[in-house]
Amino acid sequence: MVDRKPILIVVSVEPEKQAVLQGLGNSSAYEVLVGGVGMAQAAARTARQLAQKHYQGTINMGIAGGFPGKAANGTVAVATSIIAPEIGAESPEGFLTIDALGFGTQTLPAVANDSYIGKLQEAVSVATGTILSVMTVTGTEATLNVRQSYGKDVVAEAMEGFGVASAAAEFGLPFAEVRSISNQVGIRDKASWEFASAFSSLTKAAEKLKEVEQLGDCLFTMSK
Ligand SMILES: O=C(O)c1cccc(C(=O)CC[C@H]2O[C@@H](n3cnc4c(=O)[nH]cnc43)[C@H](O)[C@@H]2O)c1
Numbered sequence: 001m002v003d004r005k006p007i008l009i010v011v012s013v014e015p016e017k018q019a020v021l022q023g024l025g026n027s028s029a030y031e032v033l034v035g036g037v038g039m040a041q042a043a044a045r046t047a048r049q050l051a052q053k054h055y056q057g058t059i060n061m062g063i064a065g066g067f068p069g070k071a072a073n074g075t076v077a078v079a080t081s082i083i084a085p086e087i088g089a090e091s092p093e094g095f096l097t098i099d100a101l102g103f104g105t106q107t108l109p110a111v112a113n114d115s116y117i118g119k120l121q122e123a124v125s126v127a128t129g130t131i132l133s134v135m136t137v138t139g140t141e142a143t144l145n146v147r148q149s150y151g152k153d154v155v156a157e158a159m160e161g162f163g164v165a166s167a168a169a170e171f172g173l174p175f176a177e178v179r180s181i182s183n184q185v186g187i188r189d190k191a192s193w194e195f196a197s198a199f200s201s202l203t204k205a206a207e208k209l210k211e212v213e214q215l216g217d218c219l220f221t222m223s224k
Contacts, residue, residue: 005054005055005056006028006029006030006031006053006055006056007029007030007031007055007056007057007058007059007218007219007220008030008031008033008046008049008050008055008057008058008059009030009031009032009033009058009059009060009061009206009209010032010033010035010042010045010046010058010059010060010061010160010164011032011033011034011035011060011061011062012034012035012036012037012042012062012159012160013034013036013037013062014034015199016034016061016062016063016199016202017032017034019199019200019202019203019206020032020061020202020203020206021206022203022206023202023203023204023205023206023207023208023209023210024206024207024209024210025207025210027209027210027213027214029210029213029218030209030210030213031055033045033046033049035060035160035163035164036160037159037160038135038159038160038163039084039133039135039159039160039161039162039163039166040163041160041163042060042159042160042163042164042167043162043163043164043166043167044163046058046163046164046167046168047167047170047171050167050168050170050171050173051171055171055173056173056174056218056220056221057111057168057173057174057175057176057219057220058164058165058167058168058173058174058175058176059175059176059177059178059209059219060158060160060161060164060165060175060176060177060178060179061177061178061179061202061205061206062158062160062179062180062202063158063179063180063181063182063195063198063199063202064077064131064156064157064158064179064180064181064182065137065138065156065157065158065181065182065183065184065185066127066155066156066181066183066184066185067144067147067148067154067155067156067157067184067185068144068184068185068186070127070129070154070155070156071127071155071156071181072125072181072184073181073182073183073184073194073197073198074124074125074180074181074194074197074198074200074201075124075125075126075127075180075181075201076120076124076125076126076127076178076179076180076181076201076202076204076205077126077127077128077129077131077155077156077177077178077179077180077181078112078116078117078120078126078127078128078176078177078178079110079112079128079129079130079131079161079176079177079178079179080110080112080128080129080130080153081107081108081109081110081130082107082108082110082130082131082132082133082161082162082165082177083106083107083130083132083133083150083154083162084106084132084133084134084162085106085132085134085146085147085150086134086135086136087104087106088100088101088106089101106162108162108165108166108169108175109175110131110161110165110175110176110177111174111175111176111219111220112128112176113176113219113220115212115217116208116209116212116219119208119211119212120204120205120208122208123204123207123208124180124201124204124205127155127156127181128155129153129154129155129156130150130151130153130154130155131154131155131156131157131158131161131177131179132147132150132154132156132157132158133157133158133159133160133161133162133163134147134157134158134159135159137157137159137188138157138185138186139187139188140187140188141186141187144185144186144187147185156179156181156185157185158177158179161177164177165177174220176219176220178205180197180198180199180200180201180202180205181198181201182194182195182197182198
């Protein structure tokens with residue numbers, strides 16, 4: 001049976017909401033919430049919304065930084081998992097993750113639906129892999145190196161996924177993260193950010209969500 005509950009899309013800021021709404025057109029299968037910048041605000045606003053109404057699941061969408069060689073500007077990154085690399089403790093022996101400390105996990109699962117990815121590839125270049133959820137936008141080579149060390153499948157970094165995913169998990173709901181790349185992760189160079197191409201790709205990513213929904217499917221339930 002098809003679940004008619006809407007899917008909650010959480011973006012950070014109003015321009016991202018407008019880009020997503022443009023792609024969704026008149027689809028009533030999705031609702032878009034501006035959740036703010038950063039994991040804490042995104043988690044709080046997502047949880048508040050999920051407590052008010054029933055949803056099928058949540059998708060975190062927006063712009064992101066792409067790791068060099070993994071996701072060029074204009075590419076859409078689809079998360080297979082998310083990692084919040086800064087949650088933990090420093091020690092003389094190196095960084096101790098929250099997992100190692102025994103207080104929880106820095107890794108959460110994300111749905112990366114093959115059918116949606118296939119549709120997306122018709123419109124844009126797509127990179128699938130881990131998306132980091134960070135407190136600070138990378139601006140130095142040293143931080144780039146640390147964040148690349150999280151594994152070869154790390155494709156992008158953004159600031160809200162872990163918050164939205166944590167709220168979804170509290171409500172037993174599936175989570176996906178779909179991000180268009182506006183800049184390359186590395187030494188801060190704001191002049192090189194390509195917002196126009198990122199917002200255009202974000203609209204295409206939303207258009208493809210509408211298309212799968214029009215086929216009677218959704219990101220979380222497609223089985224064909
Ligand atoms: O540093 C600046 O001057 C600057 C200019 C415009 C935007 C920013 C942001 O920090 C945007 C953060 C916002 O966008 C996502 N995002 C986009 N690129 C990255 C990135 O390379 N690393 C982390 N987050 C990124 C993020 O999810 C926020 O919602 C800065």
